[in-house]
Amino acid sequence: MNVLIVHCHPEPHSFNAGLTGIAKESLECEGNEVVMSDLYAEEFDPVEGQYHYRARLRQDYFQALDEQRHHFDRNALPPDIQREIARLEWADLIILQFPLWWHGVPAMLKGWFDRVFVYGGLYTGSRRFDRGPLLGRRAICSVTTGAPEATFGPFGRSGDIANLMWPIHCSLYYVGLSVLSPHLTFGVQGGGLSYQQEAEFRHHLENAKQYWHDRITSIDQETPIPMSGWADWDAQGVLRSDHPLRWRA
């Protein structure tokens, strides 16, 4: 299996870096090939903007989607984006490793989505969701949080984790990826706020590493989260009124 790990953390000795190291080592040990997109180490530029596009379709107005498509069609996307797309096309499994920052992905990773998931290349109007170009590949988010697990349940103060993950999962599915259930490591508060005694905290982190290692070693057996697709939606893009999932409506 070819595995791409998109690692997003500014500190090479962080807990997130530890999880990425575990994934890489465990997967390689089992004969898989692993490639890293280490966004901070590679100084990925996460800001979408005019300066990335040299063969402009329009000089008078910057329309990001049009320029993405125009440059993709002409093989003129910036080298860092061409590299990231090639890595995605090469991979059977994509692991996104990141800490939850302000209830979502860190800006660096958000910018990776903005710039790499190019219109015309990784999706078009007719090639999206279960017709997306990356169909057949799987993706998983491995996310660490500072706050403890209970606060991410329904009515929890951190917000329901299912809702927080939705924009990320939807973006992955949008380009055709099958999404595995996220790997959530709660309560990794390295500084500032603390929720546990030091010894208990260390124990929690060690268990979490082991749990990730165990999951990674059998990840090829996992079934993706079921998603609705084109056959389930009406002309407005809404789940058909006779769809079995609308049993409550």
Ligand SMILES: Cc1cc2nc3c(=O)[nH]c(=O)nc-3n(C[C@H](O)[C@H](O)[C@H](O)COP(=O)(O)O)c2cc1C
């Ligand atoms: C800018 C920033 C925003 C954060 N926002 C959240 C948040 O919304 N929810 C949360 O539980 N933790 C939040 N945290 C805490 C991080 O998720 C936590 O420190 C990280 O998951 C720990 O992993 P690390 O030691 O590898 O950095 C935030 C941390 C930073 C630096």
